[in-house]
Amino acid sequence: ADKYRRCSKKYRLGQNKMWQRAFVVLVLMYVHNADCGIGMLYPRDSESRQTKLLDGIWQFRADTSPTRNQGFDQNWWTTRLSQSGPVIDMPVPSSYNDVTEDKSLRDFVGWVWYDREFYVSSDWATNRRVVLRIDSAHYNAIVWVNGNQVCQHEGGHLPFEGEVGSFLQFNVSNYVTVAVNNTLTPTTLPPGTIQYENDTSKYPPGYFVQNLQMDFFNYAGIHRHVRLYTTPVVYVDDITILTNVENDIGQVNYTVVVAGGVAQAVEVSVLDANNKVVVWSNSLSDVLSISFP
Template sequence: MLKPLTTPTRDLLSLDGLWAFALDTKVGPEPWKSRLDTHLEAAVPASYNDLFADQEIHDHVGLVWYQRTVRVPRGWAGERVVLRFDAATHAAAVYVDDTLVIKHDGGYTPFEADLTDVVVAGEAFRLTVAVDNRLTNVTIPPGKLTVGPDGKERQSYFHDFYNYAGLARSVWLYSTPVTHLTDVTVTTELDGGTALVSYRLATSEPAPASVQLVDESGITVASGEGHAGTLRVEDPVLWRPGAAYLYRLEIEIHDGARPVDVYELPVGIRTVAVEGDQFLINGEPFYFTGFGKHEDSAIRGKGHDNAYLVHDFRLLDWTGANSFRTSHYPYAEEVLEFADRHGIVVIDETAAVGLNLAVEAGLTGQPPRPTFSSETINDQTQAAHAQHLRELIERDKNHPSVVMWCVANEPSTNEDGAREYFEPLISLTRELDPTRPVTMTTVIFATCETDRTADLIDVISLNRYYGWYVATGDLETAEKLLEADLRGWAAKYGKPIMMSEYGADTIAGLHSVTSTPWTEEFQADFLAMNHRVFDRIPSFVGEQVWNFADFGTGAAIHRVDGNKKGVFTRDRKPKAAAFALRERWKDLRGRKPVTQEISRQEISRQRSHDVAAQH
């Protein structure tokens, strides 16, 4: 599915703004057949939960309704008219006047409906959207519904971030020619000093096509004819972490000598590979420094906001971070486009978080249930998961910033049924995109001895909290446990290992002369302990702190005003740990292009020098 653009043959109309809004409990049957009977208005894009000073809306489980009037531009007569939602969390049904035009399941990937036969250029239509926030054992992410004594549904879920819902990303109306480009796939390789840029086009019907690759100065460096081919670029400028360079692939679909559709795609020339225990970008060892993040801010919830986008990326640069993971769902495509332009490396993750019922047992005190069974995570869940992977890769396959797919976060890969569940999904990921490595983040219950899926993935990504959830506050013991854990994985698998989560909850402004949990001093000491261990593991390829910023969670006895593991507060104020990371990561980034192993030697030499200087 192509991202809609304004081109010489395509027009684009934003439908963002204020929409009429109502809970399903406040409207009658078939509310799409008339104007919504409500005085409420909701901002789009934004999650609806925190927009209103209303407990009922905040806690609502089930459908909500959005509605607005849309006028099709009169100049679109004879064109194809398409309605696109960048996302609707978690499921949607869309009506144009009285007609259902599309349904979609999955809260973080786009979907669209062809309205050519149901709307008229120059005329208005009533657009109504039902959005459903409910999660069950067969949705991604999963959850559980129960009915309370008042007859209302109650939602529980197995992930530790708030279940924000609604139209959190943009909505568009756009036009294309009747004969149009429907898809483009670009891959890049290096052959000595030459880049090979392969492309594959799909069109709505057979039609000649031509392409040209243009550099940032506007010079055409290669061109080709047909729906598939390989362009050779001599002495290419590569897309590199911290030094993005983007070519532009200009595509024309022809009707005789006349172009009937024009589209363009940014292209970053770079390679990604895993060799032995190294992660390579452009054939050079790469060491991840960065964060797990969230799309989360006050009032907006998961609503995309360009001001936060710019500020968050500046904070990434300020800390010296070179990467982040889209924990725990695909982020808005604008985020990846920004990463493309600014050289930030991305691990792109599906919304498969919570496939771990051991966590449910720990949080609720209930007896543990098997994660994989006909009554829990089952074949229907797996099918939904596969569809999430298809839509993620279809959307993000051309982004040079995306260097690895993450199939799931912290699933119970130590349980019976895990391999049967994940092996087909990992195979599907490789089939859909054979050019990028594949990973999953591994929960602490899954050790190198009990995990059943690590041989299927390319990079071992570990979520570990020694010193916080295990050996709380005892960093001396935590250091020994962590090193033993990492060395066990390294010895057994011989693959690259990275820490995809490590962190400690910290109350901003809480201080102590001793290293006490919840203080800013403890968070910095906790990270330093982890870093000492990382630097002793030769196959270690990266560290991504959990989390970039504090974020909202559901009501829980172990959470006060959300998750506090951020090195920045929810409103992006730095804690002491942010300065400690800046000191470490700026130093690491400054050593490029020295290899990781030499960097470790240099770290050791500098530490010896520092100790000598102190004495």
């Protein structure tokens, strides 16, 4: 459950003029029971889903200990960061390197810690999944809500998320903690190496240098949006759409993945530019054909 999941959508657009019109596939689900999913669709508000942005000013601290592990040794995630030591304000999303005038923070390599307070309405307490999503954090990240680990992620350029409903307190204060590490190694993308300087007559204990194998700066931090979102307990987990044209017939080949249960009723409609239904299906996977108008 701590591993991130990827959503992959594939599109192949035909060159026929009929595809100059905008066709949209709408999926409406009424489902129940239990299953597990593999997708990670971008969160949007709808009649069945709500989102809450957690962007803004967060509390922030860099772990400047020689091992960079003081935060884990002292369990910084179990309480607000301000209760375990000094913090500064840090905007999210941003790269922490360029926010202050502190050169040591600009060039910092290792674990940095973020946290912020948030509230959740009691409307989210029943019959909903509540998910915390981070759109990007460079490079390794671990997330806790109210001291409970939600997920961990490796990779600085992709979103990741975890369900948090069981960790939330409704109508009272909650807090989220995120630890981010920008250390680059031969197995990261982009790659890098760590060079330890062991001559204690010249360097302090634990001193190291991050060597980069790229032509750009190693910007780090929470780089994109952080948000909570809800879905029904049984929900659309992933959608794959492929389009094609054969003999002047447009084709929409789609597959819908449902998680948390089995689809009780499904309706998939293709709309034209005037929001009129061109063709529809009640299957989770189908190939819909559209004649040239």
